[in-house]
Amino acid sequence: MTDTLAAGPLTSEAADAFRERCRDFLAAHATGGARRDLAAAREFQAALSEAGLAGLAYPTEFGGAGLTLEHERIYRQVAQEFPAMTSELVISHGMCLPVLNEFGTDDQKRRFMPDNIAARTIWCQMFSEPGAGSDVASLQTKAERDGDEWILNGQKVWTTLAHESDYGVIIARTDPEQTKHAGISMFIIDLRSPGVEIRPIHQIDGGRHFNEVFFSDARIPADHLLGEFNNGWRQATAMLMYERVAIGSMGAGSISQPMYDLLLKAARANGSVDDPVVRDQLMEIYCMETTKSLVAMRTRAELKAGKAPGPGGSLGKLAGSVIAWRFREIAMEIAGAGTQAWEPDDAAAAMMQQQVVGSFSSGIAGGTDEIQRNIIGDRVLGLPRDIAVDRNVPFKDLQVGTVRS
Ligand SMILES: Cc1cc2nc3c(=O)[nH]c(=O)nc-3n(C[C@H](O)[C@H](O)[C@H](O)COP(=O)(O)OP(=O)(O)OC[C@H]3O[C@@H](n4cnc5c(N)ncnc54)[C@H](O)[C@@H]3O)c2cc1C
Secondary structure (H helix, E strand, O other): OOOOOOOOOOOHHHHHHHHHHHHHHHHHHOOOOOOOOHHHHHHHHHHHHHOOOOOOOOOHHHOOOOOOHHHHHHHHHHHOOOOOOOHHHHHHHHHHHHHHHHHOOHHHHHHHHHHHHOOOOOEEEEOOEOOEOOOHHHOOOEEEEEOOEEEEEEEEEEEEOHHHOOEEEEEEEOOOOOEOOOOEEEEEEEOOOOOEEEEEEOOOOOOOOEEEEEEEEEEEEHHHEEOOOOOHHHHHHHHHHHHHHHHHOOOOOOOOOHHHHHHHHHHHHOOHHHOHHHHHHHHHHHHHHHHHHHHHHHHHHHHHOOOOOOOOHHHHHHHHHHHHHHHHHHHHHHHHHHHOOOOOOOHHHHHHHHHHHHHHHHOOOOOOHHHHHHHHHHHHOOOOOOOOOOOOOEHHHOOOOOOOO
16 A cells, blocks of 8 residues: 555645556446446455555554545545446445444444445444334334343334345334433344344335344344443434435535436437427436535535534435436436336346336435425524424333334
């Protein structure tokens, strides 16, 4: 490794050298085809780690490259010139890794971060439950202390990649005497433990990406408590903010318009590219994506300046969803039935279909559009908050989620 932990801003020579190093690596390894293939993403990540380019801004002691957020920005920027290789690792790296880094003990960081960074282990996020999605603080899965262990009972749902994961970052109720936001703790759970049952959910696009997960007396070692006991809500909120930044500013190294590119290809393919209405629609998506890129770059710049991700991350997440919905409408006008049915060997049409069908989930996953608007309203714009009648009531006295009187 030629770069060491930079004490100050990178010189332009060092930045250029690092950019070239990233470009060389990506030209050799980012060969495409891995968008929805976890095995290929893991292979790529292993090579990235071998080359000293994985976990760029994390300390070497914890498996990172010990470089700076500026190095990370340069890598992201160069990576945008190549096919996306690590989309499947967004939960492991965009959500679980920063939470491990922020709340883990040094012992936990040494134990779990190197394998996470190199994708030798895969991690998932276990928050949502039947009846506790938008209002995730209503969760009923409980963890009770028994000697050196916690005993976990309950159910999670929509757990992306649980069936491929080694570990989950899970939140569970640890004190029902406290109010619903207070008595929650966060744990690292080994998903191969006895008492953990993972059932895949089949999707409309033929995929099996997420799962229901049931816990029946599953045991978690006491030293897998992540962060402070009963402080899980604050940590979960931090993880959700990392999630919104990860989703909303994916590839935020520079300005890009991937949805516009797809639509332009479709319009050229069917000869509608000269139609003034189509051109108007193409420009609409182009402008929306350009604006989203700029918002994402601002969010990343704030992170680089040492700011923890705040509620502003919701803006990028919401923008992605609004664009996905508008993209679907325009794609269906341009490509018609081609967005729903296509020849098996037509990769471009399959990509379009994936985006069209997948657009429905973009306004739900990571918090719904309504919830992002609420966050922006009350925490960014300072508008009055929603009325909450259950804030000061002990959880055990509430009727939440699947509880029936
Ligand atoms: C593709 C995908 C992947 C996911 N992956 C994961 C994962 O890995 N881990 C995980 O824990 N969860 C995951 N989820 C779950 C996701 O976080 C929840 O689906 C989401 O938070 C919404 O919760 P819900 O489905 O229970 O809907 P509900 O909360 O029941 O919402 C139903 C409707 O009511 C609206 N609503 C609810 N409350 C309010 C309010 N206060 N104001 C205005 N409107 C409101 C919502 O916007 C929505 O339209 C995933 C979901 C999807 C679609």
